[in-house]
Amino acid sequence: MTDPPPDREISLEVSGLAYAYPDGHQALFGVDLTVERGSRVALLGPNGAGKTTLVHHLNGLLAPGAGTVSVAGLPVTGEHLKEVRRRVGLVFQDPDDQLFMPTVREDVAFGPSCAGLRGEELASRVAKALRQVGMEAHADRAPHHLSFGQRRRVAVATVLASHPEILVLDEPSSNLDPAARSELAAILRTLRVPDADGRARRPTVLMVTHDLPYALELCPRSVVLSGGVIVADGGTQDLLGDAELMRAHRLELPFGFDPRSVTAPAG
Amino acid sequence: MGAAPADTLYLPVGSPVHRLPPQCKIAAVCCFVVLVVATPREAFPAFAAYALLLACVAAAGRVRPGHVLKRMLIEVPFVAFAVLLPFVAEGPRTDMLGLSVEGLWGAWNILAKGTLGVAASVLLASTTQLRSLLRGLERLRLPPLLVQIASFMLRYADVLAGELHRMRLARLSRGFDARGPRHWGVLAKTAGALFIRCYERGERVHLAMLSRGWTGTMPRSEEEAATRAEWATAACLPLLALLVCLGGWTL
Numbered sequence: 263m264t265d266p267p268p269d270r271e272i273s274l275e276v277s278g279l280a281y282a283y284p285d286g287h288q289a290l291f292g293v294d295l296t297v298e299r300g301s302r303v304a305l306l307g308p309n310g311a312g313k314t315t316l317v318h319h320l321n322g323l324l325a326p327g328a329g330t331v332s333v334a335g336l337p338v339t340g341e342h343l344k345e346v347r348r349r350v351g352l353v354f355q356d357p358d359d360q361l362f363m364p365t366v367r368e369d370v371a372f373g374p375s376c377a378g379l380r381g382e383e384l385a386s387r388v389a390k391a392l393r394q395v396g397m398e399a400h401a402d403r404a405p406h407h408l409s410f411g412q413r414r415r416v417a418v419a420t421v422l423a424s425h426p427e428i429l430v431l432d433e434p435s436s437n438l439d440p441a442a443r444s445e446l447a448a449i450l451r452t453l454r455v456p457d458a459d460g461r462a463r464r465p466t467v468l469m470v471t472h473d474l475p476y477a478l479e480l481c482p483r484s485v486v487l488s489g490g491v492i493v494a495d496g497g498t499q500d501l502l503g504d505a506e507l508m509r510a511h512r513l514e515l516p517f518g519f520d521p522r523s524v525t526a527p528a529g
Numbered sequence: 530m531g532a533a534p535a536d537t538l539y540l541p542v543g544s545p546v547h548r549l550p551p552q553c554k555i556a557a558v559c560c561f562v563v564l565v566v567a568t569p570r571e572a573f574p575a576f577a578a579y580a581l582l583l584a585c586v587a588a589a590g591r592v593r594p595g596h597v598l599k600r601m602l603i604e605v606p607f608v609a610f611a612v613l614l615p616f617v618a619e620g621p622r623t624d625m626l627g628l629s630v631e632g633l634w635g636a637w638n639i640l641a642k643g644t645l646g647v648a649a650s651v652l653l654a655s656t657t658q659l660r661s662l663l664r665g666l667e668r669l670r671l672p673p674l675l676v677q678i679a680s681f682m683l684r685y686a687d688v689l690a691g692e693l694h695r696m697r698l699a700r701l702s703r704g705f706d707a708r709g710p711r712h713w714g715v716l717a718k719t720a721g722a723l724f725i726r727c728y729e730r731g732e733r734v735h736l737a738m739l740s741r742g743w744t745g746t747m748p749r750s751e752e753e754a755a756t757r758a759e760w761a762t763a764a765c766l767p768l769l770a771l772l773v774c775l776g777g778w779t780l
Contacts, residue, residue, distance in 0.1 A: 318736070321740050323736050323739060323740065344742060344744075347739070347740055347741065347742050348742060350740075352737075352740040354733065354736075354737050354740075356733070358685075358688050358730075359730065359733040359734050359736075359737050360737045362681065362684055362685075362734050362737065362738065363680075363684065364660045364663075364680060364683060364684055365660065371748065372738075372741055372743075372748065373741040373742055375748030376741060376742035376743055376744065376748060377742055404684075405684070406684070406687045406688065420741065421741070424741065424742070
């Protein structure tokens, strides 16, 4: 792959983000996170660390109690919400939540048609997004007739169709069998999305997971969210190799897995 | 994953009836049912003629009688009331069995018209996919909100059935066996839990829709309008039924 040299554009900037749910439970206590354009970052953390709460701030589903979030320089606030939601492709953990239309084709068309696309242009967007995840043969099937792995891939296609700048994946490997897991990894590694000028670029990927080997396989950089703050930020291999850090934040490597003994595939 | 409700009714064979646009078929069936209901109950030949018309539609749609008859059993709980009428209605009684004459007429009226209506609906469902039915209703300008609700119901019926199934297995695995009213409490709690799960899923689906730029209206499907010829073909059923109905009134 010959990618343009990494530039210093910032895709995502979160600063001082704090949030408490209406019932008083505070989930985030001042999160700072900067993600460069085109990079792949894993967001690791134990259950209840605030990962999903953080993700719901990235496209304005939740409004910050304090602090700011901005996507490609656009602050995530009322007037920019529409554009922000196009730029941030959020893939939910359960594909049954994400795929709500009667057929795969209509579901993939949902985002772009909400943005006003019609006719030929819409059809070609949908076809291309489905081709990227290898699901073009299933366009007219109902989502509930697909296997779980296929549904997860269609869920990725539904956001690709809007040409997002950032893909945010919530537990992308959960419930997948090993084959479906590596198919998805291959798709994420080779994905290209046209930017505003029509150039094919690598999308920024923020992957929320506690599947640590998957994070190592796909993301050179990881951040650990625990107790509502970012407690570590660095190379995935270094973080996973820090046994004390992992233990302190309830992140456990699978039995027999040594993160220092493997080399993550390039790309 | 069980078969979707859509798959148990629809018969995937190609036929002229299958190919008609859904909105034409829905309109034709609705007019047909209204005409059947408007026919005087004493006009026995008219009801035979209606049945014959439906048989012709079934033949044109390549729907086997067995397919229709089996699915018409859904009517049974609804006509139970009609069977009671001859016993409970007031007025003069027959010599045999002492049944109420007025009640017998009432029961026949409900039974005949209900059966024809159900048969027409089963035929519509056998020749039209649920998804196209919804598109047809959309084209017939049913309020979009109602179409959306029906379409979500269609999409999530299976998911809910799956959850219910898993909850049942979980109960069984822990030795629960529903026998008698003592266990109704558990079943009621299952229903409550299912409601909460549905509600939470609804919230998550709503978030997923917002994330993809939903602002309150669903994108409309771009369908070709039905041609005049298609409307004319579909109109055959209600037009012939109109003749039968008029015949029934003049007999």
